[in-house]
Amino acid sequence: MTKVALARCGSYARNEVESAVRKCLNELGGLGRFVQPGQKVLVKPNLLAAEPPERGVDTHPEVVRAVLKELLAIGAKPLVGDSPGLGSLVRVAQKAGVTQVCRELGVPLGVFTKEIEVKAPHGKILKSFPLVEEIAQVDAVINLPRVKTHGLTRLTGAVKNLFGCVAGLRKGEMHFRLQHADVFHEMLIDLALTIKPVLNIVDGVMAMEGAGPRNGRLRFMGLIIAGADPFAVDATIARLVGLAPAAVPLLALAGERGLPGLKEVEVEVRGEALDAFVLSDFQVPPAATHIGLRVPAVVNAFFRRYVSPYPVIKNNCQRCGVCLQACPAQLITMERGKVVIDDRRCIRCYCCQEFCPHDAIALKTPFFGRFL
């Protein structure tokens, strides 16, 4: 059985977060089980966009601080880093409060510029990944996601957060290459099995529901969640938001591969009782087309166009142009001062909605999608 620890955390007050992170680590047998003194450790928060901590978009800086302090206390050598798909890490980390934490603790902030091709030993979709070079230079990775919803993956937690280790613009390329939603999800599974983080410590104090991962509503969950297996951690997050793990496409596919940690009987939840924290009315986006890999391309194209939610520009669009840069298919244009999406070519990756800084892109489900 794999262990997932839950520790109550009522706010982002420093002492509360530090105490909750320590409780989780103790429940898992102590940090020394995962990291040795002197080891170089890449700490990978979710640094999606340049937003202040109270917006709940990025991993909260107090969670990053608490984990770094634990690592420094055992004599490890942490490095904090991420590779945002759009914009510079320097700006994102500054606004998210992570730069200040690193400065105060004397921990370097890695501005990833070089990439390296890393073999994927269990790759079903990809045999290697273009990852940030630092992945090959550290002894261990500690993953610090946040509980949020996502248009494509429904939930983003431990597994999806590792997509940030794919070098900068290569993320957009992957969305374009792997257009079938299930192929993309399988790739995320390959990636988690390649990076193999030693620990996943999740910021579940304030979760994001609805139009996540950037423009959703914050909901109090009051937890730090931790475990060594990213799939078991994500299955636990799914249960906490009232979903069966099989309702999250990448977890369903991980189950089909026979990966452990997805069934309730395979996970030993330690610390707090899971049932006391379940948000049964948590709003999660509908699944994009999850119709298996073996259907003919024409069926997949039909499902994508007429069943999967499609992006729509709302009236509050500020014409900032961010979505034009974010779209991997390069099909969003500005015409006579209006943003226009060429829906026939849209691959339903939802990068535009993910990166829109003004919550001006909604996802609408077509009639067939609602019917199904």
Ligand code: SF4
């Ligand atoms: S990113 Fe959002 S606000 Fe900016 S142009 Fe696109 S839809 Fe409008």
Ligand code: SF4
């Ligand atoms: S319009 Fe949006 S959902 Fe469609 S391909 Fe571009 S970024 Fe992806």
